[in-house]
Amino acid sequence: MNLQEPTHQTTTPVDPARVSVVVPSYNHAPFIETTLRSVFKQTLPPNELLVIDDGSADGSSAIIAQALKDCHFPCELIARTNQGLCATLNEALSKTRGEYFAYLGSDDLWLPDFLAARLSTLESRVSAVLAYGHSFLIDEENQIIDCTLDWAQYVDGDAQAMLLQETIAPMSPTVMYRRAALERCGWNERAKLEDYELYLRLTAEGDFAFDPRVLSAWRQHGHNTSRDFSWMIDARQAAQRRVADRLGLSAGELARFRHVSQFAGAEDLLRLGEKSKAFKLLRQSFTGAPSIAALARPLARLCVPYSLIKWRKKRKQGRTAKRYGPLII
Numbered sequence: 001m002n003l004q005e006p007t008h009q010t011t012t013p014v015d016p017a018r019v020s021v022v023v024p025s026y027n028h029a030p031f032i033e034t035t036l037r038s039v040f041k042q043t044l045p046p047n048e049l050l051v052i053d054d055g056s057a058d059g060s061s062a063i064i065a066q067a068l069k070d071c072h073f074p075c076e077l078i079a080r081t082n083q084g085l086c087a088t089l090n091e092a093l094s095k096t097r098g099e100y101f102a103y104l105g106s107d108d109l110w111l112p113d114f115l116a117a118r119l120s121t122l123e124s125r126v127s128a129v130l131a132y133g134h135s136f137l138i139d140e141e142n143q144i145i146d147c148t149l150d151w152a153q154y155v156d157g158d159a160q161a162m163l164l165q166e167t168i169a170p171m172s173p174t175v176m177y178r179r180a181a182l183e184r185c186g187w188n189e190r191a192k193l194e195d196y197e198l199y200l201r202l203t204a205e206g207d208f209a210f211d212p213r214v215l216s217a218w219r220q221h222g223h224n225t226s227r228d229f230s231w232m233i234d235a236r237q238a239a240q241r242r243v244a245d246r247l248g249l250s251a252g253e254l255a256r257f258r259h260v261s262q263f264a265g266a267e268d269l270l271r272l273g274e275k276s277k278a279f280k281l282l283r284q285s286f287t288g289a290p291s292i293a294a295l296a297r298p299l300a301r302l303c304v305p306y307s308l309i310k311w312r313k314k315r316k317q318g319r320t321a322k323r324y325g326p327l328i329i
Contacts, residue, residue: 018047018098018099018100018119019044019046019047019098019099019100019101019102019115019119019176020046020047020048020050020096020097020098020100020101020102020179021039021046021048021049021050021102021103021104021115022049022050022051022052022089022092022093022096022101022102022103022104023035023036023039023049023050023051023052023103023104023105023106024052024054024085024088024089024092024103024105024106025051025052025053025054025056025060025061025064025106026053026054026055026056026060026082026085026106027056027057027058027060028056028058028060028105028106028107029056029058029059029060029063030140031106031107031219032060032063032064032067032106032107033063033064033066033067034109034142035104035105035106035107035108035109036051036064036067036068036071037067037070038104038109038110038111038112039104039110040070040071040072041112042110042112042113042114042115042116043112043113043115043116044113044115044116044119045072045073045115046073046098046102046115047073047074047098048073048074048075048076048096048097048098049068049071049073049074049075049076050075050076050078050092050095050096051064051068051075051076051077051078052077052078052079052080052088052091052092053077053078053079053080054080054082054083054084054085054088055080055081055082055083056079060106061077061079064077064079065077078091078095084189085187085194086187086188086189086190086191086194087187087189089103089187089194090186090187090189093179093182093183093186098179099178099179099180100118100119100122100176100177100178100179101176101177101178101179101182102114102115102118102175102176102177103172104173105172105173105218105219107219107221108172108173108216108217108218108219109138109173109216109217109219109327110173110215110216110217111214111215111216111217113215114215114216115176117133117211117213117215118131118132118133118175118176118211118215119176121176121209121211122176122178122209125207125209127206127207128178128206128207128208128209129177129178129181129182129202129205129206129207129208130170130175130176130177130178130181130202130208130209131175131176131208131209131210131211132154132170132171132174132175132176132208132209132210132211133154133174133210133211133212133213133214133215133216134147134148134149134152134154134174134212134213134214134215134216135147135148135171135173135174135214135215135216135217135218136214136216136217136218136324136327137217137218137219137220138217138218138219138220138327139219139220139221140219140221141326142326142327142328143321143326143327144217144320144321144324144325144326144327145220145317145320145321146220146316146317146320147214147320147324148171148214149212149214150320152168153166153168154168154170154210154212155208155210156207156208156209156210157207157208158203158207158208159199159203159207159208160200160203160247163196163199163200163203164200164240164249164257164260165257165260165290166260167236167260167261167264169195169196169199170195170199170208171216171218172195172218173216173217173218174215174216175195178206181202181205181206182202184205185198185201185202185205186198188239188242191235191238191239191242192231192235192238193232193235193236193239196235196236196239197239197242197243200239200240200243200247201243201246203247204246204247217327230265230269230274230277232265232268233261233262233265233281236261236265237257237258237261240254240257240258240261241254256287256288258285258288259284259285259286259287259288260285260288260290261285261288262281262284262285262288263281263282263285263286263288263289263298264288265281266278266279266281266282266285266298267297267298267301269281270298270301270302271313273306273310275302275306278298278302279302282298282299282302
C-alpha cells in the first residue's frame with residue numbers, strides 16, 4: 001500500500017488553522033524521519049507541528065532538526081531531559097492552540113488523508129470528544145502484519161462499555177481530540193497506560209466518533225512497552241479505580257471489570273507463550289469470560305505447544321502481508 005496515494009472518500013474542506021499536531025519523540029532514531037514525513041504528506045496540513053524530544057539518547061534530535069527543514073507549515077522542536085510521555089503530552093497541549101489536537105508516536109505513521117478525515121468527522125459530530133478508527137500494525141520494515149479491521153469490535157458513540165467490559169481501546173495514532181474536552185481531562189502523569197485512563201475520563205465528557213477507514217499505522221517492534229501484558233493488566237485496573245468516582249462505578253462493578261481485564265490479559269499472555277502466568281490469571285478470572293465459548297478458547301490454548309501458536313501467528317502475518325502489502329513511504 002502506497003502511503004503517498006490517497007485512499008479516501010471526499011471530505012468537506014475545513015480550516016487547517018484549527019488543527020495542532022504533536023510528535024512526542026523518545027529513542028526512535030530509525031523511525032522518526034519516516035514518522036515526520038507522514039505528517040508532511042497530509043492532504044490537509046495542520047497549522048502547527050510541535051515535536052518534543054523527551055531526552056532521547058540515540059541522536060533523534062539531530063534527525064528531527066534536519067527533517068523539519070522540509071516542513072512546509074509552522075513547526076518547532078523542543079529537546080529536553082526525559083519527563084515521560086504523559087508529561088510530554090500535557091506540555092504539548094499547553095504549548096499549542098488548535099481547536100483540535102492529534103499526536104503521533106515517533107515510530108508510528110499516518111496515511112495522507114488522516115487529518116482531513118478525522119477533522120471532517122469531528123466537524124460533523126458536535127457531541128464527540130474524539131474521532132478514531134482502524135489501524136494497520138507494521139513491523140520494522142514497514143510490512144503490514146495485522147490490521148484492527150480484522151478483529152477489533154470498535155463502537156461509535158458511548159465507548160464506556162467497550163473500554164471497561166471489552167478492554168478494547170482506540171490505538172493512539174488513530175485519534176484526534178477536541179481540545180476543549182481534552183483540556184478538562186488531560187493526561188495523568190502517574191498513569192502507566194496513559195491513553196486508557198484518558199479515554200475512560202473522556203467517556204464522561206461525550207461520544208467517541210468512529211470512522212472505519214484504515215488511516216494510521218502502529219509500529220510493533222522489540223522495544224514497544226505496550227507488549228508487556230503483565231504490567232498492562234495491573235495498570236488497566238489502577239486506571240479503573242482512579243476514575244471510578246468520576247464514572248459512578250460501584251465496588252461490585254470494579255470487581256467485575258477486574259475479572260474481565262484479567263481474563264483478557266490471560267489471553268494476551270497465552271499468545272506470548274506465558275502459560276504459567278496465564279493459567280494463574282484464568283483461575284482468578286474465569287467469571288470474566290464473556291461466554292462459555294470464550295472461556296474454552298484459552299483453556300484449549302493451554303494444551304497447545306507454543307511452537308504451534310508461533311507457527312499459526314507467523315502464518316497469519318504472512319496472509320496479512322499478502323493481502324495488504326507493505327506501506328511504501
